[in-house]
Amino acid sequence: MTSAAPTDSILAADIGSVTTRAALLDIVSGQFRFVAAGEARSTAEPPFSYMGEGVRQALDHLHIITARPFMDEGDRLLMPTRADGAGVDAFAVSASVGKPLRVALVGLMPNISLASAERIAMSGQATIVDRLGLGDRRRREKQIDDLINAKPEVVIISGGTDHGSQGAVLKLADTVAIATRLMREAARPDILFVGNAVLHDRVRDMFAGVCDVVVAENLRPSLNDETIASARRQLARLYERVRLRAMPGYGELAQWSGNGVAPNASAFGNLVRYLSRAMEGGKGVLAVDVGSATTTLAAAIGGDGSVTVRADLGVGHSAAHLANAIDRIARWMPEATLDDDLRDYLSNKTLYPATVPQELRELQIEHALARQCLQGVAQSAVWPAKLKGYPGLTPAFDTIIGSGAVLARAPKPGQAALMLLDSLQPTGVTTLLLDWQCLMPALGAAAAMNPTAVVQALETNALINLGAAVSLVGEGRPGQEAVRVKASLPTGEKIDQKITFGSLEVVHMPPNVDVKVSIQPSGAFDAGFGRGASKTIAINSGAVGLIVDARGRPIGIPTAADKRYEAVSKWNMNVGEYGL
Amino acid sequence: MYVPTTTHVSPLATIRRERLLPRPGYVLVSDGERVDATTVVAKAEVTGRHYFFDLVQRLDAPLGQAERFLRVQPGTAMEKGELIALRPTAFGLSKKMVRAPSKGTMVEVKDGKVLFAVTHPDYELKAGFPGMVSSVNADWGVILETPGALVQGAWGSGRQEYGALKMLINDPAQPLPTELLDSSCAGAIVVGGNADDQILRRAETVKVRGLILGSMSASLIRIARSLSFPVLVVEGFGKQIMSSHAWTLLADHNGREAFVDARPPDRWESRRPEVIIPLPPSGGMPPVPSDGQPLTESKRVRLLRAPHAGAIGTVQHILPRTHVFPCGLQCHAARVEIEGQDEEVIVPVANLEIFE
Numbered sequence: 001m002t003s004a005a006p007t008d009s010i011l012a013a014d015i016g017s018v019t020t021r022a023a024l025l026d027i028v029s030g031q032f033r034f035v036a037a038g039e040a041r042s043t044a045e046p047p048f049s050y051m052g053e054g055v056r057q058a059l060d061h062l063h064i065i066t067a068r069p070f071m072d073e074g075d076r077l078l079m080p081t082r083a084d085g086a087g088v089d090a091f092a093v094s095a096s097v098g099k100p101l102r103v104a105l106v107g108l109m110p111n112i113s114l115a116s117a118e119r120i121a122m123s124g125q126a127t128i129v130d131r132l133g134l135g136d137r138r139r140r141e142k143q144i145d146d147l148i149n150a151k152p153e154v155v156i157i158s159g160g161t162d163h164g165s166q167g168a169v170l171k172l173a174d175t176v177a178i179a180t181r182l183m184r185e186a187a188r189p190d191i192l193f194v195g196n197a198v199l200h201d202r203v204r205d206m207f208a209g210v211c212d213v214v215v216a217e218n219l220r221p222s223l224n225d226e227t228i229a230s231a232r233r234q235l236a237r238l239y240e241r242v243r244l245r246a247m248p249g250y251g252e253l254a255q256w257s258g259n260g261v262a263p264n265a266s267a268f269g270n271l272v273r274y275l276s277r278a279m280e281g282g283k284g285v286l287a288v289d290v291g292s293a294t295t296t297l298a299a300a301i302g303g304d305g306s307v308t309v310r311a312d313l314g315v316g317h318s319a320a321h322l323a324n325a326i327d328r329i330a331r332w333m334p335e336a337t338l339d340d341d342l343r344d345y346l347s348n349k350t351l352y353p354a355t356v357p358q359e360l361r362e363l364q365i366e367h368a369l370a371r372q373c374l375q376g377v378a379q380s381a382v383w384p385a386k387l388k389g390y391p392g393l394t395p396a397f398d399t400i401i402g403s404g405a406v407l408a409r410a411p412k413p414g415q416a417a418l419m420l421l422d423s424l425q426p427t428g429v430t431t432l433l434l435d436w437q438c439l440m441p442a443l444g445a446a447a448a449m450n451p452t453a454v455v456q457a458l459e460t461n462a463l464i465n466l467g468a469a470v471s472l473v474g475e476g477r478p479g480q481e482a483v484r485v486k487a488s489l490p491t492g493e494k495i496d497q498k499i500t501f502g503s504l505e506v507v508h509m510p511p512n513v514d515v516k517v518s519i520q521p522s523g524a525f526d527a528g529f530g531r532g533a534s535k536t537i538a539i540n541s542g543a544v545g546l547i548v549d550a551r552g553r554p555i556g557i558p559t560a561a562d563k564r565y566e567a568v569s570k571w572n573m574n575v576g577e578y579g580l
Numbered sequence: 581m582y583v584p585t586t587t588h589v590s591p592l593a594t595i596r597r598e599r600l601l602p603r604p605g606y607v608l609v610s611d612g613e614r615v616d617a618t619t620v621v622a623k624a625e626v627t628g629r630h631y632f633f634d635l636v637q638r639l640d641a642p643l644g645q646a647e648r649f650l651r652v653q654p655g656t657a658m659e660k661g662e663l664i665a666l667r668p669t670a671f672g673l674s675k676k677m678v679r680a681p682s683k684g685t686m687v688e689v690k691d692g693k694v695l696f697a698v699t700h701p702d703y704e705l706k707a708g709f710p711g712m713v714s715s716v717n718a719d720w721g722v723i724l725e726t727p728g729a730l731v732q733g734a735w736g737s738g739r740q741e742y743g744a745l746k747m748l749i750n751d752p753a754q755p756l757p758t759e760l761l762d763s764s765c766a767g768a769i770v771v772g773g774n775a776d777d778q779i780l781r782r783a784e785t786v787k788v789r790g791l792i793l794g795s796m797s798a799s800l801i802r803i804a805r806s807l808s809f810p811v812l813v814v815e816g817f818g819k820q821i822m823s824s825h826a827w828t829l830l831a832d833h834n835g836r837e838a839f840v841d842a843r844p845p846d847r848w849e850s851r852r853p854e855v856i857i858p859l860p861p862s863g864g865m866p867p868v869p870s871d872g873q874p875l876t877e878s879k880r881v882r883l884l885r886a887p888h889a890g891a892i893g894t895v896q897h898i899l900p901r902t903h904v905f906p907c908g909l910q911c912h913a914a915r916v917e918i919e920g921q922d923e924e925v926i927v928p929v930a931n932l933e934i935f936e
Contacts, residue, residue, distance in 0.1 A: 041583055046850030047872035048583075057581060099848060141630045178695065182630070182687065184603060317847075323798070340799050344818035347798035351734050351816055351845065352884045354584075355931045356909055359886055363907040411908025579907075 009081055010453055011070065011088040013055050013253075014264065014442035015042055015095040017293040017317055018354045019405065020054035022062050023439045024088070025446065025457045032453040034462035037437045038062030041354065044097035044247055051097065051249030051261075077256045091256045092446035096125055096264030096294060098243045100311035104130040104152035104189070106172050108159035113195065116219040116226050117158040119382045120194065123232045123307045124239050124265055125294055126154075132175065134168060140175060147179040152189045153242050154235070155180075157203065160196030162221045169195050170202060177206045190238055194219045194231045214238065228382070232307070236266040259448065264289075267444030269298040269307035271454065272401075274447050276300035278455045281398030284387050288374055288424070289440065290404035292316025292353045295373040299397070301386045308381045313373040315366060315406050316353030319346045325372050331557055332368035332422065334569040334578075335361075356409070360579050363411070364572075367419055370406040374423035389427055390473055393553050396428045396528060401463065403435035413543035414506070415576040417466040421504075421549055422571075427473050428528020429519070429537055432466040432547075465512065467542030471549040474525035476501035482525050482550035486518040499548045501525075502556065504571045507548060509541035517546060525550075547575060581874045582898075582912065586934040587852075587882060588869040589825045590730045591832075595856055596714060596868065597841075600721035601705050607716050615707040615724065617742040617839065622705040622721045628698040631681065636692040639667040639676045646692040654688045657699070664694055708740055709839035710858050727866055729833060729857040731814065731826045733792075736842030736853030737801075739810035743769045743789035745857070747834045752794050752822040758782050769840055769855075771830050774819055777803055784808060790840040792830065792855060794822030810842030812853050820890040823882070824920075825935075833857045873934055881916060882935040883927055892935055893918040899926070 009026040023037040038061030043054035059070045059077075069086040072078050078087025103126040107113035114133050121128055129150040132143055147155075155176050159169040173193075180188050191213045193203045204213045214237075217230035244250055244261050254260045262270075268289055276285045284301030295313040299306055312321045322329060323346050326339050345365050349355070357363040378394060389395035402408075402420050410416040417432050439462060447454040472482055480501045487495040490513055499505050509515060516538055523532035539546060551571075558564040572578045605624025609615055635646035649667040652658065658680040665678040680686075680696065687695040711726035746768035748760045756772030761782045769790035770783065777800055783791050784807050791811045796804070798817040814822050839856040850871075875881070877898060883891045893916040903913035903926055911928045918925060 040581070043583075045847045049850075057583075060581070141632055145629050178688075182627070182697070320798075340797055341818070343798040344816075347735070347801070347817040348889075352931075352933075355885050356911060356928050357885070357907055358905045358909070358928065358931065360907040362886060363909065409909065409911070411910065 009088045010090045010092065010446050010450060011059075011077075012439065012442035012446040013058065013091070013093040014439070014445070015044060015051050015054060015093065015097050016264070016291060017097065017314075018042055019438070020058045021438055021442060022055060022058040023437060023442055024062060024066060024068070025453055031460060032456040033460045034437070034439070034457045036062060036065045037439060038065060042097065044095075044249070049248050051095065051247050052252045053249070055093070055253065079256070090446070090449055092259065092262070092442065092449055093253050093257050094262040094264045094267035094441040094445040095244055095247070096291065096441070098247060100125045100127040100294070101239050101243055102127055102129045102151060102153045104128070104132070104147060104150055104155045106132045106155060106157040106159070106176055107195075108134045108165060108168055108172070110135060112223065113158040113160075113220050116228070117156045117194065120156060120219065120228060120231045120235055122309055122380060122382075123228070123269075124235045124263060125243075125309050125311050126235075126239075127311055132172060134172070143175055144179045144182065147176065148183055151187060154192055154238050155189050156192045156194060156231075156235070158194045158219050160199065160218075161223060162197055162218055164196060166196060166199060169199060170206075173203055173206055177210065180207065180211050190214060190242065192216065192231065192234055192238060228306070232266070236263050239263045257445075262445040262448065264441040265294075265296050265307050265309045267448075268296055268403075268441045269300075269305055269444070271440055271444030271447050272298035273300045273303055273305040274451050274455060275399075275458065276305060277303045278459075279399055283396050283398040283428075284384070285399045285401065286397040286424070286426075287401040287403060287440065288377065288420070290315060290370050290373050290402075290406050293318050295377045295404075297377045297381050299381065299383055299387065299395070301384050304384045304386060306382045306384050308377055310373070310377045310380055313376045315349070315369045315373060317350060319349035319353070319369060322346055322369060322372055325376075328375070329365075329368045329372050331564060332371050332568060333364060334565055334572055336561065336565070337365070364578065366406060367410070367415060370404075370419050371423040374419065378424055390553070393427055393473065394425055397426060397430055399431045399433060400424060400426055401433045401435055401440070403438055403440045405438055408434060408436050408438050412577045413464065413466050415578065417469070417544050417547060418571065418576040421469060421471070421547065421575070422555065425553055425555055426469065426471050427526075427553055428471060429539070430469045430471065431540070432469055432542070434464040434466050435462070436464045437462065465540055465542035467544035467547055468539035469547040469549055470519055470527050471553065472521060472525040472527055473553045474521075474531065475552060476522070476524055478502045481522055483522065483527060483548060484520040485546065485548060486520070487515050487546075489513065489515060499550045501550050501552065503550050504574055505548050505550075506544060506575055507546040509545045511541060511543055513541050515539055515541055515546075544575070582929045583872055583874050584881075584929070584933045586869075586871045586873060586936065588730050588732045588936060589823065589829060590869055590936065591829055592727065592859065592866045593730050594725060594865045594868045595728050595730055596723055596725045597856070598721065598723050599705060599708060600717070601703065604719040605703070607718060607722060609713050609716070609722060611713055611716050613713045614711070615713060616710050617707055617837075619707045620704045621707050621713070621724075623702045624705075626700040626703045628684075628700040630687070631696045631698070633664065633678050633694040633696060634692065635665055635678065635689075635694060638678050639665060641667055641692075643692060647689050650689060650694075652686050654686060656686050657684075658686060659683055664696070708841070709742060709856050726856070726858040727861050728859045729829055730869065731829055731855040733812045733814040733853040733855070734816045734845070735813040736844050737804040737807065737811040738843055740839070740841045740843065741769065741790045741810050742837060742839045743767055745769050745771060745830060745834055745836055745838050747771050747831050749773065752824070752827040755779075756793075761786050761788070769838055773822060776800070780804060780807060780811070790842070792840065794827075795820040810840045812840055812842040812855065815890050823890065823892055825892065830855070869936070875914065875929055875932060875934065880935050881932040883916065883918075883931060884933060885931040888918065888925060888927065891918045891921075893925075895932070896924060898929070903928075
């Protein structure tokens with residue numbers, strides 16, 4: 001992406017599997033602010049099969065909200081802004097439409113180059129359809145036939161440290177080359193070579209006239225180093241080229257933006273990287289986006305970031321994929337739920353992904369699905385090396401941002417906070433923010449042309465502060481005091497609250513006030529300052545208040561059903577206010 | 581403007597469907613030609629497994645010289661047993677040979693290894709239902725057209741069949757009784773309300789040609805996919821009752837031949853599981869079902885979620901502002917009069933599909 005001229009107003013659109021959103025950012029009192037957003041059903045699928053139609057409908061909605069027209073008489077985007085205020089100065093768009101990219105992985109060692117290649121594949125919207133490595137016990141003919149039948153659209157070939165192995169990499173690449181020659185011309189994949197740099201020319205020659213070869217920096221320049229950024233960028237470009245450009249309507253939107261259509265995951269990741277530079281704290285930013293078809297996690301610290309996409313996890317189109325996790329979903333339900341009922345729910349949700357829950361029980365199932373999607377993506381996450389935390393637990397972050405309709409449309413802000421806490425299980429002190437208009441991917445695309453505008457919009461009103469969470473690490477007996485919280489509110493009211501191990505409590509405060517809070521954990525517990533260490537911190541109470549999570553890490557969910565229902569009901573009531 | 585999906589349950593429509601090969605091949609019928617359900621409309625060559633033959637080893641030839649013993653050029657199509665390579669041994673007293681293991685193609689030779697591709701019998705694409713070829717896509721297949729009745733469903737197990745419809749019960753709310761699935765159902769497309777695993781297995785035993793259900797448990801998906809006949813679920817998973825519109829339409833055509841396309845829904849190919857009942861032309865062609873219509877007042881709709889899942893109704897009013905539902909969810913909604921219940925309910929527009 002390239003930088004464009006300074007802009008006074010920006011229209012940022014995101015085309016999701018179910019919903020297309022368009023947000024207007026404009027300068028108010030010298031700062032960029034989020035003005036309003038319009039939305040419509042996405043139209044990349046039949047019967048419209050044209051991405052631009054959904055964007056137009058979302059702009060019609062935005063026009064109704066803002067009374068500001070965006071299209072001219074010829075149904076073209078008005079750009080730049082006219083003297084009468086109609087139109088915008090810049091347009092940015094991201095998309096996550098189409099089937100996941102079918103990717104085959106090739107590498108030498110399963111836990112080194114193949115593992116790195118898998119992390120690259122999971123940084124984009126991809127499904128891994130085949131793996132080929134040195135330890136592969138299949139006959140070579142079978143490897144070739146399997147690769148042909150897997151119908152990959154991209155083959156990522158990794159392996160060989162710089163100045164390291166060549167012969168073994170070339171032999172694996174040759175197997176791929178034979179398979180690609182046997183494929184129909186129109187079905188041949190692109191090759192992304194991310195292995196030993198000295199082999200670039202030989203790999204290009206191997207596939208000359210058969211497949212397009214794109215090279216990126218060696219994923220594993222040495223056994224102990226992993227270089228992902230270059231390969232991730234190339235895969236994002238391939239996703240845009242192979243998938244998005246093939247979508248009817250791409251050309252028009254790319255023309256409007258002048259910058260193409262950004263893949264949703266890379267736009268999301270870019271925005272989180274910008275935010276990690278802009279936000280104070282030093283522990284980093286974690287953002288998650290629970291979609292209908294995919295769940296995305298982006299983590300960044302000081303501008304270094306990673307993105308993990310689970311194209312098989314989502315609360316709509318991908319819901320049926322969660323059928324193998326019924327037990328893990330059911331444990332978040334506050335009452336007995338038959339496995340068959342949950343399976344029926346998941347399969348029906350995949351059939352009708354745009355539908356929404358009307359009844360409390362269905363809302364709770366939907367939120368349980370979101371927890372499972374978030375846990376799944378967190379378990380697959382590649383964390384930036386600079387992040388700190390306890391081994392085996394989610395690293396410590398200053399800020400966690402939740403995005404996606406299931407979080408943003410949660411009836412109570414505490415429900416969104418609870419889904420984030422239950423699934424991501426953060427440690428220490430964390431500010432929980434909600435992308436209430438599901439704009440982060442679109443803003444990520446806009447950030448490529450004007451990062452300042454986007455950061456200002458996010459800092460002012462594009463994100464809702466849910467509150468601060470203090471999450472304790474440590475073990476204790478149920479009922480044992482885990483932490484004492486003291487605060488003086490601006491109203492003069494004093495708070496002095498003891499929280500026991502196993503509980504999840506909200507220290508209630510007036511909304512959105514800045515408060516200094518003294519956190520005094522007992523000796524066995526760490527609130528992010530070291531075991532037993534106390535600290536006075538400045539927080540903003542947000543929409544929910546100060547949430548103290550003393551359930552331990554990982555959360556000890558009771559195994560006995562009656563005790564579990566009791567615990568989950570209490571957590572739901574204390575933070576989520578379900579049914580109130 | 582909200583544009584929901586549309587489900588068609590239509591007693592008479594012009595039905596046009598693509599019949600396409602999975603890979604390019606050749607079309608055997610012409611524009612305007614009438615075809616039967618069993619007419620092969622297109623064929624494609626199918627390449628099967630590949631084999632490497634190590635000439636150095638098989639011919640006992642010196643490395644670097646094996647290729648001079650080849651008897652065919654790369655790209656040569658071969659019958660089973662034909663010679664690929666032959667090397668006379670010393671003094672010509674005997675020979676070492678490599679023969680084609682089956683019908684196939686000698687693809688290439690590299691580093692003394694022959695790559696051989698086995699050719700399978702051609703893939704044959706049948707029409708599936710009787711109709712007229714309305715257009716031909718030279719390498720891929722045809723579009724067939726017929727007047728007929730159409731019932732679109734929610735899920736399919738993944739097969740397609742053509743056979744006579746057989747209604748086994750009169751009440752869509754009743755589960756299909758196992759004892760009614762007897763030898764009289766062999767070769768028939770059986771219509772029932774709900775089914776369990778015993779019924780699915782029994783249907784396999786008596787060799788039905790297809791099963792159309794109102795709903796079934798999602799726990800039966802794996803079994804349904806393993807059966808040799810298509811299973812089509814009209815409403816969805818769980819215990820949903822087939823709409824009276826779909827049930828009555830199928831019952832009206834009891835005994836008539838129908839095409840069950842139970843391939844799973846594919847949102848990118850605009851494909852829905854469906855039952856097509858071809859009907860003889862009578863006068864002009866009926867209208868083609870249309871998709872992509874906006875939700876407006878007086879539209880007939882189907883309600884997709886609890887507490888009214890499966891109900892059919894008519895939109896009375898689209899609320900100008902968002903509505904808060906009992907679970908706390910706030911979203912755009914419509915007031916819908918449910919058929920047969922004399923009841924009006926508020927439903928999120930996201931939970932409606934147009935039904936016509």
